[in-house]
Amino acid sequence: MTAVVNSSRVERSPAIAQLRRRLAWARANLFARPIDVLLTSTIAAAAVALLWAIVPWAFIDAVWVGENRAACRPDAACWAFIVNRGGQFLYGFYPQPERWRVNAVFLIFAVSVFLLLRRDTPGKRVVAFFLLLVFPILGYVLLHGGVAGLSRVTTDKWGGLSLTLLLGVAGIVVSFPIAIVLALGRQSEMPLFRWASIAYIEICRGLPLIAVLFMARILLPYAFPVGSEFDPLALAVTGIILFESAYLAEVFRGGFQAIPKGQAEAAAAIGFGYWRTAIYVTLPQMLRVVVPGVVNNAIALVKNTTLVVILGLFEVLNIVAAGAADPDWLGLHAEGYVFVGLVFWGLCFAMSRYSQSLERELKAAERS
Amino acid sequence: MMSSSSRPILEVSGLNKWFGAMHALRDVDLTVGAGERIVVCGPSGSGKSTMVRCINALERYQKGLIRLEGEAINPDCDSVLGARRAIGMVFQAFNLFPHLSILDNITLGPRKLLRLSRPDAESAAMILLSQVRMEDQARKMPSQLSGGQQQRAAIARALAMNPKLMLFDEPTSALDPEMVKEVLDVMTALAEAGTTMICVTHEMGFAKAVADRIVFMDQGKIVETADPTAFFAGDCCDRARSFVGTTTSGQA
Ligand SMILES: Nc1ncnc2c1ncn2[C@@H]1O[C@H](COP(=O)(O)OP(=O)(O)OP(=O)(O)O)[C@@H](O)[C@H]1O
Ligand SMILES: [Mg+2]
Numbered sequence: 001m002t003a004v005v006n007s008s009r010v011e012r013s014p015a016i017a018q019l020r021r022r023l024a025w026a027r028a029n030l031f032a033r034p035i036d037v038l039l040t041s042t043i044a045a046a047a048v049a050l051l052w053a054i055v056p057w058a059f060i061d062a063v064w065v066g067e068n069r070a071a072c073r074p075d076a077a078c079w080a081f082i083v084n085r086g087g088q089f090l091y092g093f094y095p096q097p098e099r100w101r102v103n104a105v106f107l108i109f110a111v112s113v114f115l116l117l118r119r120d121t122p123g124k125r126v127v128a129f130f131l132l133l134v135f136p137i138l139g140y141v142l143l144h145g146g147v148a149g150l151s152r153v154t155t156d157k158w159g160g161l162s163l164t165l166l167l168g169v170a171g172i173v174v175s176f177p178i179a180i181v182l183a184l185g186r187q188s189e190m191p192l193f194r195w196a197s198i199a200y201i202e203i204c205r206g207l208p209l210i211a212v213l214f215m216a217r218i219l220l221p222y223a224f225p226v227g228s229e230f231d232p233l234a235l236a237v238t239g240i241i242l243f244e245s246a247y248l249a250e251v252f253r254g255g256f257q258a259i260p261k262g263q264a265e266a267a268a269a270i271g272f273g274y275w276r277t278a279i280y281v282t283l284p285q286m287l288r289v290v291v292p293g294v295v296n297n298a299i300a301l302v303k304n305t306t307l308v309v310i311l312g313l314f315e316v317l318n319i320v321a322a323g324a325a326d327p328d329w330l331g332l333h334a335e336g337y338v339f340v341g342l343v344f345w346g347l348c349f350a351m352s353r354y355s356q357s358l359e360r361e362l363k364a365a366e367r368s
Numbered sequence: 369m370m371s372s373s374s375r376p377i378l379e380v381s382g383l384n385k386w387f388g389a390m391h392a393l394r395d396v397d398l399t400v401g402a403g404e405r406i407v408v409c410g411p412s413g414s415g416k417s418t419m420v421r422c423i424n425a426l427e428r429y430q431k432g433l434i435r436l437e438g439e440a441i442n443p444d445c446d447s448v449l450g451a452r453r454a455i456g457m458v459f460q461a462f463n464l465f466p467h468l469s470i471l472d473n474i475t476l477g478p479r480k481l482l483r484l485s486r487p488d489a490e491s492a493a494m495i496l497l498s499q500v501r502m503e504d505q506a507r508k509m510p511s512q513l514s515g516g517q518q519q520r521a522a523i524a525r526a527l528a529m530n531p532k533l534m535l536f537d538e539p540t541s542a543l544d545p546e547m548v549k550e551v552l553d554v555m556t557a558l559a560e561a562g563t564t565m566i567c568v569t570h571e572m573g574f575a576k577a578v579a580d581r582i583v584f585m586d587q588g589k590i591v592e593t594a595d596p597t598a599f600f601a602g603d604c605c606d607r608a609r610s611f612v613g614t615t616t617s618g619q620a
Binding site: 262263271285288 | 424426449450452453454455456457459461463464465466467476477480481509511522525526529
């Protein structure tokens with residue numbers, strides 16, 4: 001008996017103590033002076049009013065199932081549109097039975113990035129080699145098909161969120177090695193290599209992506225014989241890579257500059273030449289420093305991919321807008337844009353959280 | 369036999385070096401035989417680091433000649449990497465690679481340049497680590513170690529390449545006083561084992577105990593070369609005498 005009483009007392013008292021601490025915290029931080037009381041209640045009232053306006057529209061009265069506009073209510077969100085079109089928002093016009101190929105490509109990418117960034121993966125160099133050199137080709141072959149029994153899916157069928165991610169992944173993965181070469185070039189002692197790198201970086205960094213994409217669309221055909229056909233997706237990827245590699249190169253240059261000069265000297269003193277010093281000493285240290293910068297760039301790039309609408313591509317924003325122009329779902333723009341906004345926010349938030357945890361882990365690795 | 373043992377490891381002759389208009393080394397001559405231990409001292413800015421860095425081809429020089437076992441060393445010639453490999457260097461700031469464990473710091477050179485397998489390189493590294501009394505720290509990261517431990521690891525890293533000549537540039541200047549001795553002890557043990565070394569240091573106790581010759585530099589010139597007894601007897605130029613006076617009184 002006594003034992004039971006004791007244990008419940010032990011359980012309850014920390015909970016009470018915690019409640020007391022919270023109340024004390026609120027009193028000290030939220031209601032200390034009259035002005036605090038005023039501010040706290042104003043903000044709380046605004047938050048309540050906002051929720052009052054959103055919650056009924058977005059949740060309570062919202063319609064989740066339905067075949068077309070007729071199922072919707074005029075005063076509430078019609079998520080049936082999103083649910084109904086979900087497949088298209090994710091995969092564009094990629095044929096239904098072939099969508100596993102899209103999933104496979106992203107699964108391969110996710111697994112290799114995870115392996116690469118995890119601390120104790122053996123043979124990381126093989127994974128990096130795979131990700132930077134094999135994966136882009138493998139991914140293209142899988143998605144495009146036309147070989148090895150895979151049916152051919154032309155790039156005009158690609159679309160939706162998977163196209164957005166594809167542009168982001170291709171932009172980062174392909175730009176990564178190019179940017180490393182450019183960053184090395186910028187500091188190189190060979191004048192021609194250095195000048196070329198600086199010129200490239202400064203030109204591409206000074207242009208907005210939207211201008212690069214416009215130029216790809218409008219100027220490129222002039223540079224080639226009349227009648228040459230350009231795949232809009234290839235143009236978009238090329239434009240993004242041109243742009244992104246210049247930005248990443250600057251991030252990498254900052255990373256190299258953060259390494260004390262003594263590191264390269266210590267490597268030289270062992271007898272390492274330029275390449276060994278880069279591969280074993282400066283590059284690994286640089287890559288640890290630049291994680292936040294690369295993620296920042298990736299976040300900006302994912303949002304920038306919406307600009308490929310200029311080339312007529314149906315990335316997620318464009319395909320949702322197109323969906324809202326469909327007679328069946330005419331005019332459901334609000335739902336579409338809220339959905340796209342949430343998707344982008346979710347992607348970018350996830351990336352930023354992941355980079356924070358990665359930074360912590362890298363710091364811990366240097367200490368243990 | 370006789371001729372090979374008397375052939376100098378290092379010959380520096382007529383070395384001149386400018387940083388822009390600043391004449392950092394003036395007609396430096398220095399010959400180091402096998403097993404010889406040279407201590408270099410002199411006031412701040414006298415060119416000690418610059419000389420050592422020229423010997424290891426970390427700096428270009430404009431005039432003169434540096435030869436390692438008869439082979440010219442110059443940052444611009446092809447054999448420079450081989451020369452650097454044959455010369456071990458210990459820096460004031462340790463310069464361990466922070467992303468690698470102590471063991472990996474030591475085995476990196478042997479594995480990538482001498483093409484040793486990982487087990488071979490690691491067992492050799494463990495022997496070196498026990499020489500610098502660090503065998504229980506092999507798996508740690510540099511940032512987990514004290515300055516003295518890091519410097520001893522850096523010495524082991526330089527030794528791992530089997531150098532013919534060891535250069536030390538003020539290896540104890542960045543250390544807290546209580547760690548100076550553990551590093552000097554390791555260096556003394558190396559000297560006693562017959563390692564050829566050039567050591568820039570202000571540790572006069574170490575110089576007295578270990579040096580075969582003390583080289584005193586001032587304003588880019590070697591102004592005095594003497595054996596320790598003569599040097600500390602004040603049997604040399606005024607500048608060196610006053611320098612010895614300040615450093616020893618500073619230590620007392
Ligand atoms: N990279 C450089 N550029 C220009 N001048 C330099 C450079 N490195 C050294 N110097 C100059 O060359 C001279 C010799 O420098 P050095 O570092 O060799 O002196 P030191 O004897 O090692 O001095 P300390 O005891 O302070 O280490 C100094 O006047 C210094 O200012
Ligand atoms: Mg110095």
